[in-house]
Amino acid sequence: MSSKKMNGASVLLKTLQDFGIEIMTGYIGGAIMPTFDELINFPGIRFITSRHEQGAGFIAQGYTRACGKLMPVMVTSGPGATNLVTAVADAMMDSVAFLAITGQVSTKVIGTDAFQESDIIGLMYPITKYAEMLLKADDVAEAVARSVFIAQNGRTGPVCIDIPKNVQIEETENIDAPKALDLPGVQTYPPIDPDLPEIKQAIDLIKEAKKPVALVGHGVILSQAKIELREFLEKTNIPASFTLHGLSSLPASHPLNLGMMGMHGEIEANRAIENADLLIALGMRFDDRVTGKLEEYAKNSKVIHIEIDPSEINKNVKADVAINGDLRNVLQVLIAKFDGLTKEATDSRQAWFDSINQNRELSRKYYKHIFEYGYGKNNRLLMSRIIHELSEFTKGQDNIVTDVGQHQMQAAKFYKFERFNTWFTSGGLGTMGFGLPAAIGVKIARPNEEVWCITGDGSFQMNIQELGTILQEKLNINILLLNNGYLGMVKQWQDMFHNENFTEVELTNPNFAKIAEGYGIAYRFVEKVEDIIPALQWSKQETRSTIVEFACDEQEIVYPMIPSGWTFDRMILNEDHALEILNKRK
Amino acid sequence: MSKLHTILVFAQNKRGVLERITILIRRKMYNLETITASDTEVEGIKRITITFTQGDADKIPQIVAQINKIVEVISVKTVDSANTVEREILLVKIKRPRNLSEITSLVNIFRGSVVDLSEQTVILQVAGERKKILGFITALKQFEILEIGSSGIVAMER
Numbered sequence: 001m002s003s004k005k006m007n008g009a010s011v012l013l014k015t016l017q018d019f020g021i022e023i024m025t026g027y028i029g030g031a032i033m034p035t036f037d038e039l040i041n042f043p044g045i046r047f048i049t050s051r052h053e054q055g056a057g058f059i060a061q062g063y064t065r066a067c068g069k070l071m072p073v074m075v076t077s078g079p080g081a082t083n084l085v086t087a088v089a090d091a092m093m094d095s096v097a098f099l100a101i102t103g104q105v106s107t108k109v110i111g112t113d114a115f116q117e118s119d120i121i122g123l124m125y126p127i128t129k130y131a132e133m134l135l136k137a138d139d140v141a142e143a144v145a146r147s148v149f150i151a152q153n154g155r156t157g158p159v160c161i162d163i164p165k166n167v168q169i170e171e172t173e174n175i176d177a178p179k180a181l182d183l184p185g186v187q188t189y190p191p192i193d194p195d196l197p198e199i200k201q202a203i204d205l206i207k208e209a210k211k212p213v214a215l216v217g218h219g220v221i222l223s224q225a226k227i228e229l230r231e232f233l234e235k236t237n238i239p240a241s242f243t244l245h246g247l248s249s250l251p252a253s254h255p256l257n258l259g260m261m262g263m264h265g266e267i268e269a270n271r272a273i274e275n276a277d278l279l280i281a282l283g284m285r286f287d288d289r290v291t292g293k294l295e296e297y298a299k300n301s302k303v304i305h306i307e308i309d310p311s312e313i314n315k316n317v318k319a320d321v322a323i324n325g326d327l328r329n330v331l332q333v334l335i336a337k338f339d340g341l342t343k344e345a346t347d348s349r350q351a352w353f354d355s356i357n358q359n360r361e362l363s364r365k366y367y368k369h370i371f372e373y374g375y376g377k378n379n380r381l382l383m384s385r386i387i388h389e390l391s392e393f394t395k396g397q398d399n400i401v402t403d404v405g406q407h408q409m410q411a412a413k414f415y416k417f418e419r420f421n422t423w424f425t426s427g428g429l430g431t432m433g434f435g436l437p438a439a440i441g442v443k444i445a446r447p448n449e450e451v452w453c454i455t456g457d458g459s460f461q462m463n464i465q466e467l468g469t470i471l472q473e474k475l476n477i478n479i480l481l482l483n484n485g486y487l488g489m490v491k492q493w494q495d496m497f498h499n500e501n502f503t504e505v506e507l508t509n510p511n512f513a514k515i516a517e518g519y520g521i522a523y524r525f526v527e528k529v530e531d532i533i534p535a536l537q538w539s540k541q542e543t544r545s546t547i548v549e550f551a552c553d554e555q556e557i558v559y560p561m562i563p564s565g566w567t568f569d570r571m572i573l574n575e576d577h578a579l580e581i582l583n584k585r586k
Numbered sequence: 587m588s589k590l591h592t593i594l595v596f597a598q599n600k601r602g603v604l605e606r607i608t609i610l611i612r613r614k615m616y617n618l619e620t621i622t623a624s625d626t627e628v629e630g631i632k633r634i635t636i637t638f639t640q641g642d643a644d645k646i647p648q649i650v651a652q653i654n655k656i657v658e659v660i661s662v663k664t665v666d667s668a669n670t671v672e673r674e675i676l677l678v679k680i681k682r683p684r685n686l687s688e689i690t691s692l693v694n695i696f697r698g699s700v701v702d703l704s705e706q707t708v709i710l711q712v713a714g715e716r717k718k719i720l721g722f723i724t725a726l727k728q729f730e731i732l733e734i735g736s737s738g739i740v741a742m743e744r
Binding site for chain 1: 598601602605606609613647648651652654655656657658659660661
C-alpha cells in the first residue's frame with residue numbers, strides 16, 4: 001500500500017484513468033461537485049457537458065457502441081441521477097457497456113430525505129448488471145475496478161456507482177485497485193472446447209438442413225465477429241436475416257443477406273423464417289418483435305441457439321442445441337469443424353434460394369412506388385424514399401443513428417449498410433430521444449467519419465436540448481428531420497388497430513429553421529424528391545452541423561407488418577393486403 | 587397442498603443481494619412462497635432458500651439462470667426434494683383452553699412443544715416438513731387460533 005493519500009474523488013478519477021478512460025460525459029451538480037473539482041488534475045480525461053442527464057447517457061451509448069470503449073457518465077444526486085435512469089434502462093435492454101457515476105448526499109443524512117436525495121441504488125437495481133453505494137474512500141479504487149470489469153465482461157451492460165459527497169472528500173491511502181477481483185457471479189468466456197457434444201450436434205443439424213436461415217443479432221457486433229459471420233455463412237451457404245441490432249453486420253449487397261426480420265422485416269426474411277427447417281440464432285434473444293406469436297414460432301424448425309447469456313437460452317424459444325459462449329469464438333469453432341453439406345442438403349439448396357428470390361421479387365414489386373415515385377397520398381415525401389436516397393448517396397458507407405418510430409423502421413429497411421457496426425438505434429427499450437445525443441457520441445468516437453442522425457419531429461423534440469452540446473463541442477453532425485407533423489408509428493397503429501382514432505398524435509411544431517439558427521446550425525428545407533440528393537450533398541460539405549428538414553407524408557405506413565402477437569403467415573404485405581386482412585375495405 | 591419448488595442460493599454477504607433476488611422474482615412475476623437467509627459454515631457466505639409454488643414449474647430453470655447472473659451469487663440450483671431435508675419452524679398462539687392436557691397431547695403427537703403459557707394464551711412450536719406443519723394447523727382447528735407465524739423453509743441436501 002502506498003503511503004500517499006488522495007481523496008475519494010481523485011481515487012475514482014485515477015482508477016478510471018488507469019483503466020484507459022479518456023472521456024466522460026454528464027452534468028455537474030451539488031452532490032458530485034468534489035469529483036468535478038478534481039477533473040482539473042486529470043487532463044487526460046476529456047469531459048463533455050450535456051444539456052440533460054438523459055442526453056449524457058445516450059452520448060455515452062453512442063460513443064461506446066461506435067468504438068467499444070467505456071465513456072462513464074457522471075451526474076449529481078436526486079434529479080441528476082433520476083434523469084439518467086432512462087438511458088441506463090436502454091443500455092440494459094441493448095447490452096451496452098455503461099458506467100453511471102452518481103453523486104449522493106453525505107452518508108450522515110442518507111435516509112433523512114435530504115435535499116436532492118433519492119434512492120438511486122434502489123432505482124438502478126432492476127435496470128443494471130450491478131449497482132453499489134460506496135461508504136468509504138478506502139473502497140473506491142476496488143469498486144471502480146469491479147464496475148469497469150462487470151460492465152465490459154460477459155454480456156455487456158450498465159453498472160452504477162453511487163458515491164456520497166463525504167466519501168468523495170474523505171482521504172485514503174488505498175489509491176490503487178487490486179490486481180485480482182473477487183467476482184463469482186461474473187461469467188467470463190474462455191475458448192470453448194471444440195469437442196463439446198453440442199458443437200457436433202450443431203454441425204450435424206447444419207450439414208443436413210435443407211432450408212436453413214441464420215438469425216443474426218447484436219451479439220455479432222458486440223463480439224466483433226465480422227469476418228467469422230461472413231465466413232460461416234459463406235462456408236455453409238446459409239442465408240441470414242437480421243434483428244434490428246444485427247443490421248450492418250453483413251454487407252447489404254452480400255447475396256446471402258435477406259435484410260431485417262420480424263414485425264417490420266422484409267418479406268424474403270420473414271417467409272424464409274416461416275418455412276425454414278433450421279434456425280441458427282447467433283447472439284440474439286428472440287424478442288417479441290422478432291417472433292410474433294411465440295407459440296407458433298419455429299414450430300416446424302429445429303433451433304440452434306448460440307448466446308453469451310445463459311439466461312436467454314430457452315427463455316422465449318426452446319433450443320434443440322444450445323451453445324453458451326462468446327459468439328466469435330463459437331463461430332470460429334463451427335467454421336473449423338464444418339466439412340461440407342450432405343448431398344441431400346446441397347441438392348435442396350437451389351429450391352430454397354429460388355423461393356427466397358421469388359420473395360425478393362415480391363418485395364421489389366411492393367416498393368416500386370417508393371423507388372419510382374417517392375411521394376405519399378398527400379403528395380409529400382415518403383420517409384422510405386429519403387432514406388433510399390441517403391443510402392445511394394453515401395453508398396451505404398456512413399454512420400446512421402436514428403430515433404424511434406416510422407423513420408427508424410424505414411432507415412433499418414432502406415439504408416443498405418455496407419460497413420460493419422455503422423447502425424445505432426434504440427432497440428429493446430425503444431427510447432424516443434435516443435438519436436441526437438447518440439449521434440453526438442458516435443461523432444466523438446469517429447470524428448473523421450460522416451454521422452447522419454435520422455429523426456422524426458416527435459423524437460427530435462425529446463432531447464432537442466442536446467443541440468447545445470453540439471454548439472459547445474463544435475461538432476459536425478448531419479441531422480435529417482423527417483417531419484410529418486405526427487407521431488407516425490403510433491398513428492400507424494391507430495390507423496390499423498384502433499379504429500383510426502387519431503388521439504394525441506398530431507404535433508404543433510416549432511419553426512425548426514429558427515431553432516437551428518439559435519444553435520448556430522445550418523438549415524435547409526426539402527419537399528421534392530429531386531432536391532434530396534443536393535441537400536444531402538450540401539449537408540455533407542457544410543463544416544458545421546446541419547438540419548435538413550423534409551416535408552414528409554403523414555399517410556405513409558411501414559410495410560410489411562406482422563402485428564404484435566400475430567403469426568408469420570399473416571404478415572401484412574402492403575396497403576391493399578392491409579385493407580383486406582383488417583376488414584377495412586369500404 | 588401443491589408441491590413446492592425449492593432453490594438454494596449461496597451468495598457473498600454483501601448489501602443488496604437479497605433485494606436483487608426479490609426484485610427479480612417480482613419482475614419476472616414468479617409466485618414466491620417462502621424465502622429465508624442465514625449464515626453458513628463459511629464466514630461471509632449466506633445461504634438463501636427460496637420456494638415457489640407449483641404453477642411456476644416450467645419457469646424454474648429461467649429463474650435459476652437469472653439469479654445466477656447476480657454478481658454476488660456464488661452458486662444457485664434447484665434441489666431434488668427426494669434427496670433433500672426441508673424444514674421450517676411454526677409458532678402458533680392459541681387462546682388458552684380450559685383443559686391444557688388436550689393441547690399438550692396434540693403437541694406431543696406432532697413432536698412439538700409448548701413454549702409459552704400465560705393466563706390467556708398458549709404459544710406452541712412445531713418444526714418439520716411443510717406437510718407436517720400444515721397438518722398441525724389443521725389439527726388445531728378445534729382451538730381458537732390467535733396468530734400464526736413460520737420461519738419459511740430451510741433446505742439442505744443429503
